[in-house]
Amino acid sequence: MSIFGFRISPSSAINLDKVDRTRFEELCRIEPDAMRCMACGSCSATCPAATFSGMSVRKVLLNLQRGKEEEAFRLMSNCMLCGKCTMVCPRGINTRHIILSICRIYEKEAGR
Amino acid sequence: MKEIVVIIGGGIAGLEAASQLLKLGYSPIIIEKEDHLGGKVANWHKLFPDMTPAKDIVDELIASSKDSNIFLNTEISFINRLQDSYNIKLSNGISIMTKYILCTTGFRLFEAEKKEEYGYGIYNQVITNGDLEHWFNTGKDERIENSSMQAIGFVHCVGSRDEKARNSQCSKVCCITAIKQAIELKEKFPDAQIYCFYMDLRLFGKKFEDFYIKAQKDYGIHFIRGRVSEVSENIEGKVIVKAEDTLAGKPIKVTLDLLVLMSGMVCNPDTHKMAGMMALQVDSDGFLKSHDNVFHITSSTKKGIFYAGACTGPKTVPETLAEARSAVLDIHSQIISGQ
Numbered sequence: 001m002s003i004f005g006f007r008i009s010p011s012s013a014i015n016l017d018k019v020d021r022t023r024f025e026e027l028c029r030i031e032p033d034a035m036r037c038m039a040c041g042s043c044s045a046t047c048p049a050a051t052f053s054g055m056s057v058r059k060v061l062l063n064l065q066r067g068k069e070e071e072a073f074r075l076m077s078n079c080m081l082c083g084k085c086t087m088v089c090p091r092g093i094n095t096r097h098i099i100l101s102i103c104r105i106y107e108k109e110a111g112r
Numbered sequence: 113m114k115e116i117v118v119i120i121g122g123g124i125a126g127l128e129a130a131s132q133l134l135k136l137g138y139s140p141i142i143i144e145k146e147d148h149l150g151g152k153v154a155n156w157h158k159l160f161p162d163m164t165p166a167k168d169i170v171d172e173l174i175a176s177s178k179d180s181n182i183f184l185n186t187e188i189s190f191i192n193r194l195q196d197s198y199n200i201k202l203s204n205g206i207s208i209m210t211k212y213i214l215c216t217t218g219f220r221l222f223e224a225e226k227k228e229e230y231g232y233g234i235y236n237q238v239i240t241n242g243d244l245e246h247w248f249n250t251g252k253d254e255r256i257e258n259s260s261m262q263a264i265g266f267v268h269c270v271g272s273r274d275e276k277a278r279n280s281q282c283s284k285v286c287c288i289t290a291i292k293q294a295i296e297l298k299e300k301f302p303d304a305q306i307y308c309f310y311m312d313l314r315l316f317g318k319k320f321e322d323f324y325i326k327a328q329k330d331y332g333i334h335f336i337r338g339r340v341s342e343v344s345e346n347i348e349g350k351v352i353v354k355a356e357d358t359l360a361g362k363p364i365k366v367t368l369d370l371l372v373l374m375s376g377m378v379c380n381p382d383t384h385k386m387a388g389m390m391a392l393q394v395d396s397d398g399f400l401k402s403h404d405n406v407f408h409i410t411s412s413t414k415k416g417i418f419y420a421g422a423c424t425g426p427k428t429v430p431e432t433l434a435e436a437r438s439a440v441l442d443i444h445s446q447i448i449s450g451q
Contacts, residue, residue, distance in 0.1 A: 014357055016263075016307070016366035028332065035328045039337070039359050062360055065334070091325075 019067035023105055027064070031101050033093040037061050043085035043095055053078035057085050057095045060102070069106065076102065114139040115447050117212045118200055120386060122182065123151025124429060125216035125421030127173035128436035130180040136444055140180040141208060143200075145187050145382065149174050151218050157248035159429055160285075160292040161319040169429065187382075191389040198390075198416070211416050211450075212443050215400065216436065217386060219377040219422040222271030222279065230267060230373055231343040237351050238343065238371045240270075241286070244293055256370060261301040265353055265368045266290045267340045268310040272376030281397045283376030284426040287314050290374050291327045298331045307334045307366060309355050317428060336364060343371060377426040390417060399425045410439035418442055 028034050037058060044056035055078040063072035076099060085095040115138050119126045122144030130140040148154060150170035159166050183202060191213075192199040200208045224232035224240045231238045236255055239247075247253040268290055272283040287310070294306050313335070315321050327333045338355040345351055351371050357364040379398035387394055392412055393401040400423050403411040410418050420439040421432040 013363040013365060014360065016305075016364065021305075025332075032329050035332060036325055058359075062357075066357065066360060066362075066364075068360075 014066045014068070016066070019065075021067075023069075024064050026105050027098075027101060030105070031094075031098045033091075034061055034098055036091050036093055038091065040090060042088040042090060046084045046088045048082060048084065049078045049080055055079055057099065060099070064102070072102075073106070115212065116141060116208065116210045117214060117443060118143065118198075118208055118210045119180075119214045119216055120188065121151065121216040121218055121421075121423070122146075122149040122184070123216060123218045123421065123432075124153050124169065124173055125218065125423075125432045125436045126151075126214070127170075127177045128433045129214055129216060129420055129440050131173065131176035132437055132440040133443070134177065134179050136440070138444075138447070140177070141210075142177070142180050142182045143186050143188065143202065144182065144184050147185050149182070149184070152221075153429060155242065155245060155249070157245050158292070158296070160288045161317070161323045163292075188386060188389070191386075193390070196416075212418070212447070213390075213416060214418045214420060214439055214443065215383070215386065215392075215412075215423050216419075216421045217380050217383040217400075217423045219399075219426065220380045222277065222283075222375040222378045224270055224373045224375045226277060227270055227274075227373070229342045230270065230340065230371075231345070231351065232373055235343065235345045235351050235371075236349060237345075237369060238373065240373045240375045241289060241293060242375065244297075244372050248296065261297075261304040261369050263305045263307070263366065263368045264294075264297055264301070264370045264372070265340075265351075265366065266294055266306070266308045266372045266374060267353075268308065268313075268374050269339070270373040270375050271378065273311065279376060279378050279397070281399075281426065282314060283378075284314070284316075285428055286374040286376055287312075288317065288320050288323065290372075291315075291323055291333075293372065294333045295323075295327055295331050298333060304369075305334065306331075307336055307368075309336050309338060309340045309353070311337070311339050338364065377422060380423065383423055390414065392417065395424075397425065399423065410435055410442055416446070 039058050044050050047055050049055040055075050060072045060075050083096040117133050117138055117140045119142045122142045126142050133140040153166050154170050156166040187203040189201040189203050197211045221242050247256055271277045271279055315324050338358045340353055340355045342354050343351050351368050354365050395401040402409045402424050418439045420435040
């Protein structure tokens, strides 16, 4: 709704009370390493898609944890599955495999 | 004649030093103001990172130092400096002459009620790390018993790295303690979501990083980077925590059944009283000032006075024990060279 050219933008705040964790917990069962990210940013720094699209595995995982799934899917749609992020991850997380698992779980649930 | 060494403080540093001095054939005297030995560690339940029972450590130390002269419930009335020795008058009327004093006066937990915005002492469901250990030990705390635990939060750095609380130092052990306590609570309440609000995670010690990964991977503990700005209470008596998720760059809000504040280590006010009597230097962080911070941490700038443990700054249990042994060796070499 826009009145006199002003409109209320939706709140960007995260409310952890309302986060539905079912799918993220399913992801963690298949990919326990999804919880091990320490947000160092190596994956985003090396991502060839990041410069043009803002893609970042760290942000995808964080958004999923905080219930911002749409934002995670928007970022992931730019992933080319090149696997550079997996090579640089200091904790040895198989990020490429996690992205594929995310696609499988969330697609099944959302019927996409 | 056996050389007398006076140890001020019967915590783990004092006990370990006494036991080592006994082995070297000296006669240690422990002065403790409380009615029990073991200091702060005696109130703790388990120790990171191997979950060693704190009681085992304290019992072992008490057993190995039992041949020392121990004065409980005793404080120091005054200390006089003589030619090359000290005359210590105790609150029970006894006077001791000694050439060697070891200060093991330790620390104090930051009073969390000073950080009013976190609501300790105002809201019922806000407790401190010390309260939680008390509950682990005794099982008695109605704030925890009365609640069905769905969500629990930890606030790191309460009174640490906080210039407004007049403690700019890092308390060093709270990060790993929060992880330990989060794991312990998750084991007791497996269905609860546990959130740790941190500024930095400083996991410097052996096995600490493994412990952190275990908390993330095996226990599913959520780590949120952002300092809690304020805590309020809702109509059901639960606490609402507001922070910024700085990794997401968004404000974050959560309702909790229990909030644990990780009170930091600050200098013990009794140490300042004692430092005044012996004209010892106090550092800018309020802890006692060592001769230097690299080579002579256990030495003071005064002859015959030594330090061990958290009286010179926040320390872990193994660091404290190692310093106690090191201080004893310093005393031993000084006694030998003096003869």
